[in-house]
Amino acid sequence: MTSHPTRALVTGGAGLIGSHVADLLQREGWIVRVLDNLEPQTHRRGKPAWIAKDVEFIQGDVRDRQTMTSALQGIDVVFHQAAYGGYMPEIAKYVHVNSFGTAQMLEVIRERRLSIQKIVVASSQAVYSEGAATCPEHGLVFPEVRPVEQLQAGDWSVHCPICQAVTKSAPTPERAPVGGETVYGLTKVDQEKLTLLWGKQIGIPTVALRYSCTYGPRQSIFNPYTGVIAIFCTRLLNNLPPVLYEDGEQTRDFSFVEDIARANLLAAETDQLDGLPVNVGSGRGVSIRDVAEHISEALGIHIAPEVKGEFRPGEMRHLTSGTDRIRAAGYKPQVELEAGIGRYLDWIRQQSDIRDYFSEAANVLRSKGIVHRVKVADE
Numbered sequence: 001m002t003s004h005p006t007r008a009l010v011t012g013g014a015g016l017i018g019s020h021v022a023d024l025l026q027r028e029g030w031i032v033r034v035l036d037n038l039e040p041q042t043h044r045r046g047k048p049a050w051i052a053k054d055v056e057f058i059q060g061d062v063r064d065r066q067t068m069t070s071a072l073q074g075i076d077v078v079f080h081q082a083a084y085g086g087y088m089p090e091i092a093k094y095v096h097v098n099s100f101g102t103a104q105m106l107e108v109i110r111e112r113r114l115s116i117q118k119i120v121v122a123s124s125q126a127v128y129s130e131g132a133a134t135c136p137e138h139g140l141v142f143p144e145v146r147p148v149e150q151l152q153a154g155d156w157s158v159h160c161p162i163c164q165a166v167t168k169s170a171p172t173p174e175r176a177p178v179g180g181e182t183v184y185g186l187t188k189v190d191q192e193k194l195t196l197l198w199g200k201q202i203g204i205p206t207v208a209l210r211y212s213c214t215y216g217p218r219q220s221i222f223n224p225y226t227g228v229i230a231i232f233c234t235r236l237l238n239n240l241p242p243v244l245y246e247d248g249e250q251t252r253d254f255s256f257v258e259d260i261a262r263a264n265l266l267a268a269e270t271d272q273l274d275g276l277p278v279n280v281g282s283g284r285g286v287s288i289r290d291v292a293e294h295i296s297e298a299l300g301i302h303i304a305p306e307v308k309g310e311f312r313p314g315e316m317r318h319l320t321s322g323t324d325r326i327r328a329a330g331y332k333p334q335v336e337l338e339a340g341i342g343r344y345l346d347w348i349r350q351q352s353d354i355r356d357y358f359s360e361a362a363n364v365l366r367s368k369g370i371v372h373r374v375k376v377a378d379e
């Protein structure tokens, strides 16, 4: 690419994924600048110690045009990780940080004719409405989000959009319809579409990585809205039961954060993924109940999960990433869920004052209508 070492801007580089991307790039000989506002929800104790000394750290907001402009100076590759995330009651803030922040970044790059060679944007599996499924009659189908009335009646299953039969979960390929059934999901759709579309118009290669549920050391132990593994760990360490929504049999695909960092490096270095949305996941679906049980086992804290028939409208039932596209480009996840949870627990044990922020947050979500409960509980 260039004769000098490649210079990266990692927005959100103090966070879970961004900080691991920054570390990996540095090990690879890149020069790294981080732009992060240290969002208080995520960083209750200020600037985390894990930000490497030789990283150029800019504390600032992606929404601030001036800050973004100077952060982009002299950069070759942007890893745009900064985002507001979780099941938060705020609507405007998601749109402002995620959608507007991304749009403004792109505008600055074009206006200043910056010689950016690639932009890798953090998208999410949350762009899908519901995971792909197979119907006994119709084969692979792409169901829509389950209607609230169905969930209120305690029917958690995913029905075939053609014949209404109960379906089985299948890996979701990138060609599945993109929806955005939560405000967060909607802004992730914005971020990836803005970036991919703009990149094609302007001639800058871009890649949108649709991460699966990502976990690992440095995942905020303060944010009660994101990261089911972090939330279950902090609940159990406070001798409280993990709370399972629906019946706990919903499944997710989990990625260890270092694998996600490797996917970012790959997306920057190969041109095979340019212009595309790309799933990054393990390709394995695990039920939330199994995750809770595994953590409980690993911690040696045996408290049965709480299942009260609560659900979050807009949430998908099953999502396993179809990973053919990224695997064809050479990606192979290296850390299995069990080993990765072990690594996370080693880290969390070294953290002091692990408080439960979830109980209070759950009450807020209930009162704001983000968490619902079945109308007639069927025991």
Ligand SMILES: NC(=O)c1ccc[n+]([C@@H]2O[C@H](COP(=O)([O-])OP(=O)(O)OC[C@H]3O[C@@H](n4cnc5c(N)ncnc54)[C@H](O)[C@@H]3O)[C@@H](O)[C@H]2O)c1
Residues within 6 Å of the ligand: 011, 012, 013, 014, 015, 016, 017, 018, 035, 036, 037, 038, 039, 042, 043, 060, 061, 062, 063, 080, 081, 082, 083, 084, 085, 097, 122, 123, 124, 125, 210, 211, 212, 213, 214, 215, 219, 220, 227
């Ligand atoms: N963790 C997951 O499971 C997951 C899954 C899919 C997609 N993603 C996406 O990956 C990216 C990184 O997520 P993460 O898990 O590392 O979250 P994180 O909260 O650990 O990191 C996000 C970082 O962005 C910073 N940030 C937030 N708002 C900002 C703003 N206005 N200006 C500057 N910095 C700001 C935060 O301070 C934080 O350090 C996000 O775009 C997220 O939507 C994460």
Ligand SMILES: [Zn+2]
Residues within 6 Å of the ligand: 135, 136, 137, 138, 139, 160, 161, 162, 163, 164, 165
């Ligand atoms: Zn069918």
